[in-house]
Amino acid sequence: MVFKGPLLANAALDKGTEDGVICLLKMSDPSSQKWFLSGEAFKLPARRPRLTLLQRVHAPCEKNDGFPPLTGSSRCAIIPTDDSVIEKRRRIVPMELPKEKLLQLYRNMLLVRAMEQTHLRLLNEGKMTLMAHLGTGQEAVAIGVTAPLKTEDILFGTHRGVGEFIGKGMHPRDIWMEYLGKKNGPCKGKGGLHLADRKVSIPGLVACLGSDFGMAVGTALASKRRNTGQVTLYYVGEGTCNQGDANPSMCMASLWNLPIVFAISTNLYCGRAEKCTHYPTEDVAPRAAGYGIPYEIVDGQDIEVTYEVAARAVDHARSHEGPYVVEYKTIRMATHHTGDAGKYVKKEDLEKWKDRDPIDLCYQKLRDRGILTSQEDQKLRADAQAEVDEALAEAFSSPDPTVDDLFDDLYSEKGVIA
């Protein structure tokens, strides 16, 4: 079904009313860009019609390879849930972020890139032993998806990179302290790559991928029960979404209408394997429909997209509308972890995504909008590296734990082991 121009909104909403479908509707005609959210455009019945819905409306792509710039087309396709046709790629045209906000997100992405490149350098120089799962290429997802969160909102992150931890407000020094196993780290050097930082509501990072699916549902359950207004962000790679707990966790999140956002970064690799060896389908997020959870599948390279969709998802969760799933299409411009030669990585994939580096894309926006000159950009990059280096120096000079720390913190009573 294809609607045109100004008719689009009304037609879609009529359709929505008839079928009980929620329309997340965005027209690609810049003069009429507007999201018609359920509560705004037409009233939802109180009793969870989302169980039957799921509507994603996006302007069609001109091509199916990657995310080309959108042209002047104002067509939108409306795909009912029961329709087997699923577009391979969906694009949205994001709202332009205010200058300061965009700059802030850009600086955070630079910080993440600098952290990870520094980690890599330290490994190569033999100054650190903890291997790195680099998140190069995914910075716009990690920074965009955490940007709408408040300090008290809870984050469960991934092994891949430090993006979401920086985005959530973790200090680079605290990350280095943990990576170096230092006594003054937030986990007292006991967590290794499994970062936790209560100051910014990061309860921990599990070793077994997906063990925290249930935990995230639990923190959201407690937020709802205690009426704290917190949202839980469960940020996960597509590889982990095949873990068994994904199923009951999404089920319970929907069943109990919990304030949780599941954000999936589909980076085309699952560990040391191509995604196509783990997935029979292009997309992961449509599984959400099975639980009655609304979902969107969007570009993960454009920071304005990642942020806007995350903000919508977080708003949805915070305003008691229940869980939300977002799938970001991104690319891992690195191997699974340092030391992995990456024989399975397809050169043509990386080639295809070469001009989709999220930091370059953001810089182009800033430059094109007259916000940032090349010189100012160099300064920002140098500042990011300086911040990383300063944090690192502080961590290196910080004390190691001692034998007195070995048996502490197992039980609530100090020094007790049983």
Next chain:
Amino acid sequence: MARTITVIQAIREAMAEEMRRDPNIFIIGEEVRVGVLGQTVGLVEEFGPERVLDTPIAENAITGVAMGAAMNGLRPVLELMYCDFAMLAMDQICNQLGQWRYITGNQYSIPMTIRTAVGGGFGMAYGHSQSLEAFYMHAPGLFLAVPSTPYDAKGLLKSAIRSEDPVVVFEHKKILLGGVEGEVPEDDFTVPFGEAVVRKKGKDATIVATMLMMHEALKAAEELAQEGIDVEVVDPRTIVPLDKDTIFESVEKTGRLIIAEEGRMRCGVGAEIAAVACGDYFPSLKAPVQRVAAPMIPVPGSRVLENLYLPNKDSIVRAVKRTL
């Protein structure tokens, strides 16, 4: 005032009284509104379905849910119906739950209680009848309670719910459903962890026995008494922490140690206690330590075979005699 109640009543009272005391305490698990063996029966009427929360059938995920809720201010009492099913949650329990405080450097406590039923004797075969408490002893950071009486069931569960640390409480099905009754005060009380109790005084040998085997040990003691053998029966009540002082004070007196459990023998509770005996109390021993436990086979479905499989009074009597 004490009255005589069953273990199921004791467990139910412990949960209800704690839930009245603290609104953050809630029950979560499969079929808890209905109550599988009766422990949670009637609680939903008083506390509502949000605090007696039925979950989908997904042991590992719901254990994660309880953990997450505990990280964020609630105090869950999670029921994992049978310990056989709790094996599906071993990632959460052994990889995450007990270690979370340590690896987060004491930033996050997980004040949660897991209740799970163990034990055979109902012809329910391999996946509904095991006693798997020994598995958990290998995981750091947990407390493990093994009550054998209504008093301990209530007191230990209250301690568990009030603990800032994760606790697994094992409930033996034969004790739950087999008519074990006992005196329990009406006033609030708790049973502290790591305090064993001497159920029967004796001088010739020490039987350390958990849960149903404690009751079998008392029967064995009666039978042995008729032959003039005077055994002491020690009930550890918690296997982590283990009250070595009480156990080995008894062993130093009697010089003979028999450990009885319903779980399997290899790497069982008895193996751990025997290792402590051999390592730290060897000079007190007058005879080799004897273990009474189930053999290394699945729990058979046939009642005939199951009766042969399960340790009981007779196997304890035989073990005691081997030490004399």
